[in-house]
Amino acid sequence: MSEVLEFTITGKPLSGNARLILIRKGSRCALARTKEYKAQIKEITSIVDRAVKKNADWTIPVPMPKRESYLRIFVTWQRSTYRRADVDNAVKCLGDALQEALGVDDSKFEFTTDRRYGSTDLMEVQIVRRTAEKT
Secondary structure: OOOEEEEEEEOOOOOHHHOEEEOHHHOEEEOOOHHHHHHHHHHHHHHHHHHHHHOOOOOOOOOOOOOOEEEEEEEEEEEOOOOOOOHHHHHHHHHHHHHHHHOOOHHHEEEEEEEEEOOOOEEEEEEEEEEOOOO
């Protein structure tokens, strides 16, 4: 069984801050970019689905054992500008999409990120299914 799933997401990821904002007394208000954020989640979900179908022997155990298995996700974020941006915000969008596409709680994700600069905006993603060693 394959342990690695790889795919590339083109374009600039939206910030997790584009989802909802808090207003007074704990209420939430949708921003104008919320629809755009949800559309990007749907697009990334379809990319992940295609990658899983392409690599048919890559599976996630269901149910995932507690504390024994997790997904290590390596993200290389290529930016086309040197403008300041937080990698955490880009990873939040990816994490939301992966949670929806794979049906795995995001507490099972372990992210490792790298940032580089190039001619286009993209994210190269490598998901490694790991099993913790028993001691």
